[in-house]
Amino acid sequence: MSDYYTIFTNxxxxxxxxxxxxxxxxxxxxFAVGDGGVDGDYNPIAAQTxxxxxxxxxxxxxxxxxxENPSWLVIEAVIPANQGGWYVREGGLFDQDGDMIAVARYPETFKPVLESGVGKDLYLRMILEHSNTELVTLKIDPAIVLSTRQYVDNSIADHDADPNAHGDMLQVHNGDSQAHPEFLRRNRTDTLTAGFWTTPVAATVAGGNVSFxxxxxxxxxxxATEALTITAPNPMPVGGSARLELTMDAIGNHGIAWGPExxxxxxxxxxEPNAVNLIHMEFxxxxIDVHITQRAEA
Known part of the structure; x- marks a missing residue:
């Protein structure tokens, strides 16, 4: 058996x-990963749950x-950059009932977290071999799942190869005299889901609390014209990012506090007076992970 392998559990x-x-x-x-517990690297067994x-x-x-191998199922997942600070030595696949279907021995890989000074997405891949690959299906939450580079490249290639990909969209667009003023924002939900930046919206201040x-x-x-506390949105997004452009007025020196999230x-x-703070937030x-930079006012 290879040093690193995947087996079906009982x-x-x-x-x-x-x-x-x-x-x-x-x-x-x-798709779950682990550090192997007390023993660290170990040989998985079929009796594991x-x-x-x-x-x-x-x-x-x-x-x-x-x-190249029709009896192989390739399962993929992604660990985002804001997760980590541990080693990956084992992996497991779980079904919709919460049962572990397969377990793998992984080559030791350290997954850093942003706070350590470096961050990276970790792309996971597990191969299952079965004579009837149609037995396995996939259920995902599209609001949470992340795409691998290969998946995106393949999707773009398939799209580009489809001569009917856009249908009559261009014709309808060209015939719409109001097509561009609100083009991206005409469907805000799709725009947010796709990860595009929306047109800026004014944040709300009430009793010194900033909400968005x-x-x-x-x-x-x-x-900012006074001391403020920035609070988390309610409800809290399960993922995605946002940016708050916080400008100090001509007086400046206003204290800014953060909510516990x-x-x-x-x-x-x-x-400083007239300072422009670009506050990037990852949910x-x-x-909410926050990264702050400044730029000079034009």
Whole structure:
């Protein structure tokens, strides 16, 4: 056996056999990684029902049949840059019932976190070998899942190769005299989902508290004329990013405080008169990672 490998767990074998007998499928949803627990690197066994030291669980991005090996299923997931600070030595695939279907021994890989001074996305890939690959299906939450570079490249290639990709969209667009003034914002939900920056929206100040509605856009502006506390949006986005352009008035020297959900990783607020603070926010569940830079007012 290779040094690094993937095996079906006993539960996984039983579920695959049952799915084959009943003409059903096993639906995979999550890809978990771990550091191996107390023992660190170890040889996984089929009797496992969980990882020994799980550190992160991600939505599965894609399941594809390997073009060179039709009995191989290639499962992919991504660990984003704001997660980490631990080693990856083991991996597990979980179905919609929360059962671990397969477990893998991974080559030791350190996943840094942004606070350490360097950050990177870690792309995970696990290969399952089965004679009937159609038994495995994928269930994802499109609001959470991240795409690998290869998936995006393949999607663009497929799109470019389709002569009917755009249909009559261009003709309709050219015939619309009001096409451009609000073009990107005419469907704000799609714009936000796609990751485009929206037209700036004014943040709200009430009783010294700054609030912004992430459903209205992802770029906000505010001029500070008093001491302020920046508060988290309610409801808190499960993912994505936003930017607040905070400008000090001509007087400046206004204290700026943060709500408990914010974690300032880089930079600090400048309270100098007319200072422009560009506050970039990354949403991750209950935490908002913040990076701050300044630019001179034009």
């Amino acid at each position: 539960i996984g074998v039983a579920k695959m056999a049952n799915a084959l007998a009943l003409g059903q499928s096993v639906t995979l949803t999550h 969980s990882l020994r030291g799980e550190t992160y669980r991600a939505q599965i991005n894609a399941i594809n049949v390997d073009p 509605d992430a459903a209205l856009g992802n770029r906000f502006t505010l001029t 914010f974690r300032v990783n880089n930079g600090s607020i400048s309270s 991750s569940g209950a935490v």
